[in-house]
Amino acid sequence: MGGCGNRAIVMRFFRFFLSGLWLCAFTAHASLPDYQVFPAAGQRLLLWVASERGRTTAELAAAQQLAKQGVAVWSLDPANAYFLPQVSSSMDALPVQDLAAWLRAAQASGKQVTVFAVARAAVPVLRAAVLLEPDRRSQLCVVLMHPNLYTTAEPLAEPDYLDLGDLSGLRVRVLQPRRSAATPWLPGLMEHLARHGAIVSDVVLENLREGYWARETPTDFETAESRHMDSMLLHQLDTWGCK
Amino acid sequence: MQVKRIATVLAIGLFWVVAAKAAGFEARVASPAPELKAHDLTGASKTLTDYRGKVVVLNFWATWCPPCQREMPSLERLRMQMKGRPLEIVAVSSAETPEEVNAYLAKMKLGFPILLDTDSSNTRRWKVFALPTTFVLDTEGQVRHVLTGPTEWDQGEALAVVESVMSSSPPLAR
Numbered sequence: 001m002g003g004c005g006n007r008a009i010v011m012r013f014f015r016f017f018l019s020g021l022w023l024c025a026f027t028a029h030a031s032l033p034d035y036q037v038f039p040a041a042g043q044r045l046l047l048w049v050a051s052e053r054g055r056t057t058a059e060l061a062a063a064q065q066l067a068k069q070g071v072a073v074w075s076l077d078p079a080n081a082y083f084l085p086q087v088s089s090s091m092d093a094l095p096v097q098d099l100a101a102w103l104r105a106a107q108a109s110g111k112q113v114t115v116f117a118v119a120r121a122a123v124p125v126l127r128a129a130v131l132l133e134p135d136r137r138s139q140l141c142v143v144l145m146h147p148n149l150y151t152t153a154e155p156l157a158e159p160d161y162l163d164l165g166d167l168s169g170l171r172v173r174v175l176q177p178r179r180s181a182a183t184p185w186l187p188g189l190m191e192h193l194a195r196h197g198a199i200v201s202d203v204v205l206e207n208l209r210e211g212y213w214a215r216e217t218p219t220d221f222e223t224a225e226s227r228h229m230d231s232m233l234l235h236q237l238d239t240w241g242c243k
Numbered sequence: 244m245q246v247k248r249i250a251t252v253l254a255i256g257l258f259w260v261v262a263a264k265a266a267g268f269e270a271r272v273a274s275p276a277p278e279l280k281a282h283d284l285t286g287a288s289k290t291l292t293d294y295r296g297k298v299v300v301l302n303f304w305a306t307w308c309p310p311c312q313r314e315m316p317s318l319e320r321l322r323m324q325m326k327g328r329p330l331e332i333v334a335v336s337s338a339e340t341p342e343e344v345n346a347y348l349a350k351m352k353l354g355f356p357i358l359l360d361t362d363s364s365n366t367r368r369w370k371v372f373a374l375p376t377t378f379v380l381d382t383e384g385q386v387r388h389v390l391t392g393p394t395e396w397d398q399g400e401a402l403a404v405v406e407s408v409m410s411s412s413p414p415l416a417r
Binding site: 150153155156157158179181182183184185209216217 | 305372391
């Protein structure tokens with residue numbers, strides 16, 4: 001009776017231990033973020049990661065236009081997907097394992113995958129790229145729109161950038177609107193990315209401000225350009241030649 | 244009556260503390276300012292030594308920057324208010340062409356000097372990462388306060404900061 005009771009306790013403990021182990025394994029496993037799909041039959045897939053301020057109607061319209069032109073788009077609004085406040089620090093708190101799984105799922109589609117990330121959303125995208133296997137990473141193209149990679153940027157002091165990890169083989173193109181306080185610091189940013197192993201290039205977008213497609217008081221030119229984000233991105237993909 | 248007066252004083256004190264935090268002025272241990280080498284709109288070369296003996300409000304801005312535009316009228320009002328006193332307001336247009344600045348000045352009349360930093364070398368030397376960023380320098384050219392973001396320069400904490408730097412650094416004897 002006593003022995004049976006002991007065995008029952010041991011069995012219960014073992015069952016509890018196994019359940020715990022299973023639960024740990026399940027929660028540690030990355031899951032895909034919630035994203036919106038704009039299907040297209042072409043060979044290109046654009047992963048559009050909105051900024052910390054959320055996805056705008058102009059971005060959705062551009063995604064639809066791209067799909068009509070044969071470029072499939074997976075649109076992710078990270079702050080919304082993870083119920084995070086729309087501030088920069090939220091982007092640093094995203095589960096990069098999930099994003100890495102998302103990148104792998106995109107690559108498994110067999111299409112040529114380009115990630116387009118805006119502002120601070122560049123941080124989780126680059127960190128997810130670090131988690132990829134080197135051959136997968138070297139097949140990925142990343143376009144960053146005015147990325148913010150600072151840890152601190154205080155007047156009269158040298159800027160301090162985030163340590164991103166090993167980006168070797170990753171092709172990164174930075175799009176920097178000319179009318180931005182970040183433009184004078186673009187060379188330093190590019191050096192930082194290159195130091196982490198990325199293969200970098202940049203394009204300055206003339207007469208535009210950061211987030212020009214979501215400005216409260218846009219100029220006429222910005223309004224026109226925000227209607228043509230799809231063709232601007234297509235142009236970048238075509239001229240860059242990242243394949 | 245006495246209690247009411249104390250409460251009023253406390254409320255005003257609290258208001259100033261909150262206002263000071265909102266403006267975000269950062270006091271600095273007096274340290275030599277970086278070099279300023281720019282041209283004004285007539286093409287004349289300017290450095291900080293041109294303003295020697297004066298407190299300098301050095302404002303980095305751009306015509307495309309809405310917060311910069313918002314604070315410009317208050318900088319002009321500050322200039323008028325301080326007329327005859329040893330204060331110079333100097334606005335450095337960051338990474339813009341003379342044409343862009345002149346187009347803005349055609350709409351907004353400003354009485355203080357505007358300097359051009361077309362190649363953004365001053366912006367980089369002063370480590371300006373956001374616009375507007377303003378430095379308040381004493382008469383010896385030392386940085387005393389820094390503000391990132393806009394404010395109303397002719398009132399509240401901003402005016403108090405300017406006045407405090409003026410009172411603590413008398414004009415240099417020439």
